[in-house]
Amino acid sequence: MTKHIIETVTFRLKDGVKPADFAKSATAMNAYVTGCTGFIARRLSCNADGLWIEHIEWQDMDAAKAAAAGIGAPEGNRPFLSAIDGPTVTMTHTELEVSVN
Numbered sequence: 001m002t003k004h005i006i007e008t009v010t011f012r013l014k015d016g017v018k019p020a021d022f023a024k025s026a027t028a029m030n031a032y033v034t035g036c037t038g039f040i041a042r043r044l045s046c047n048a049d050g051l052w053i054e055h056i057e058w059q060d061m062d063a064a065k066a067a068a069a070g071i072g073a074p075e076g077n078r079p080f081l082s083a084i085d086g087p088t089v090t091m092t093h094t095e096l097e098v099s100v101n
Contacts, residue, residue, distance in 0.1 A: 002059075002060050003095040003096050003097070004040060004057055004058060004059060004060070004095070004096040004099075005057070005058045005059075005060060005061050005063070005064045005093050005094070005095060005096065006055055006056070006057055006058075006093070006094050006095075006096050007054075007055070007056040007057075007058060007064050007068075007091065007092075007093050008053065008054070008055055008091070008092050008093075008094070009053070009054045009056075009089065009090070009091045010051060010052065010053050010054075010088075010089070010090050011051075011052050011054075011084050011085065011088050011089045011090070012050055012051060012052065012084075012085045012088040013050065013052070013083050013084060013085060014082075014083055014084065014085045015085075017083045019046060019050075021083075022052075022080070022083050023044075025079040025080040025083060026044050026080055028076055028077075028079065028080065029076075029077055029080045030042070031076065032071065032074050032076065032077055033056065033067065036063065036066065036067040036070075037059075037063055037066065038058045038059035038060060038062070038063020038064070038066070038067075039056070039057075039058065039059075039063070039067070040057040040058060040059060041055075041056070041057040042054070042055070042056045042057075043055045043056075057096065057099075061093060064093055068091075
């Protein structure tokens, strides 16, 4: 059985972007993410220093890669993507070993 994939993305916002406004654009991204084949769950959090951490659980690596490849196309994703400070982005994919909900 193929293990689920956890996509972890860390980033900071561009100067001047308000966290509350960004959170609204992140909520608007749910339509895209939940519509992607293989989507399971998404969580977005921020620490006190302004580091954002997004975890998305995918059915497999193909689903994660397909979602990443298409993320820039929908107009509704642009406010979310344009608020992120690109050079601060890191992304990793790991196999899920343990999950408790």
